[in-house]
Amino acid sequence: MKVTVVGAGAVGASCAEYIAIKNFASEVVLVDIKEGFAEGKAMDLMQCASLNGFDTQIAGSTNDYSKTAGSDVAVITSGIPRKPGMTREELIGINAGIVKEVAANLIKHSPNVILIVVSNPMDTMAYLAHKVTGLPKHRIIGMGGALDSARFKYRLAEALNCPASDVDGMVIAAHSDTGMVPLIDKATRNGVKVSQFLSEERMNKVVEDTKVGGATLTGLLGTSAWYAPGAAVSEIVRAIAQDSKKMIPCSVMLEGEYGQNDICLGAPCIIGKNGIEEIVKIDLTDAEKANIEASAEAVRKVNALLAGAVA
Numbered sequence: 001m002k003v004t005v006v007g008a009g010a011v012g013a014s015c016a017e018y019i020a021i022k023n024f025a026s027e028v029v030l031v032d033i034k035e036g037f038a039e040g041k042a043m044d045l046m047q048c049a050s051l052n053g054f055d056t057q058i059a060g061s062t063n064d065y066s067k068t069a070g071s072d073v074a075v076i077t078s079g080i081p082r083k084p085g086m087t088r089e090e091l092i093g094i095n096a097g098i099v100k101e102v103a104a105n106l107i108k109h110s111p112n113v114i115l116i117v118v119s120n121p122m123d124t125m126a127y128l129a130h131k132v133t134g135l136p137k138h139r140i141i142g143m144g145g146a147l148d149s150a151r152f153k154y155r156l157a158e159a160l161n162c163p164a165s166d167v168d169g170m171v172i173a174a175h176s177d178t179g180m181v182p183l184i185d186k187a188t189r190n191g192v193k194v195s196q197f198l199s200e201e202r203m204n205k206v207v208e209d210t211k212v213g214g215a216t217l218t219g220l221l222g223t224s225a226w227y228a229p230g231a232a233v234s235e236i237v238r239a240i241a242q243d244s245k246k247m248i249p250c251s252v253m254l255e256g257e258y259g260q261n262d263i264c265l266g267a268p269c270i271i272g273k274n275g276i277e278e279i280v281k282i283d284l285t286d287a288e289k290a291n292i293e294a295s296a297e298a299v300r301k302v303n304a305l306l307a308g309a310v311a
Helices: 010-021 037-046 088-109 122-133 144-160 200-211 213-221 227-241 286-310
Strands: 002-006 027-032 057-062 073-076 114-117 140-142 171-173 180-182 246-255 261-272 275-279
Touching: 002 010, 002 088, 010 027, 010 037, 010 227, 027 037, 037 057, 073 088, 073 227, 088 114, 088 122, 088 286, 114 122, 114 227, 122 140, 122 246, 122 261, 122 286, 140 246, 140 261, 140 275, 144 171, 144 180, 144 200, 144 213, 144 227, 144 246, 144 261, 171 286, 180 200, 180 286, 200 213, 227 246, 227 261, 246 275, 261 286
Parallel strands: 002 027, 002 073, 027 057, 073 114, 114 140
Antiparallel strands: 171 180, 171 261, 246 261, 261 275
16 A cells, blocks of 8 residues: 655654554655655654564655655645634635645545545545545545544543553544534443443543643644644554454544534544445434534534635
8 A cells, every 4th residue: 555645744754654663554655845854754764664663665755746646545734733823714724725735736646545634624624625626525534533532532541540442432523622522421441331430520521631632732742743643644544454444533524414414524434445434323412412513513614714715
């Protein structure tokens, strides 16, 4: 399998590293607009090959998309963070232009590629990718739910004082501090609902800590996180490469599922060689349904800021 990662910053390099270390891809191509940056990151990662025991070949390219030709999967991490004094409209306008151009270049050289969108605001950028590429819905995947669910499981394990491998839990809806919906009522420890171990107050804290997981890290680091996002992307790519039919929450174009239409929102998906092979319907409480509706409404307001970008 050949994988392209666009954007060789911390998140993109982390994606490439985890994909290589898991040793399921034959080739990873890093692309960046900064001269020599992707080449340097690729060289640094390749010098880890003998130390970390992987055979994946990693190459870098300065904005030369011909080197991405024949990619099976492409990960879009490119974009800028919001800066002081910058309006949300300005941020979305800049990132929309970047994602639109990147997607067009990828598809030009790899017409059968599956796109994984990481750029923020992620649900809106995944929606934009659908609108500007016309790709079938199973070939555009927003990464958010995979990352949010990993953060949820971290908080669950912390609260339960148990290994992370003991817990299972899922986050759906929007990839945002206010829009995500951690399904605490369905979270388990080795098949036993966590409500048997935790008080309602403690479960509520797990939910709230999960929702602000990204903001908490930004406050501590002074920038966005990169290890967990990279690992989340690598799990989605591996599920495609190995056709594992793994259920991973992802941002997907909804067409009636969960009562939503014409919107990308996090939902449990079966991931295999074709990308999103099924959107899984799960029973939700009335409160969870209301939270999803509120989340969708917030995403639609952001989507509206795309304005002419989808034209």
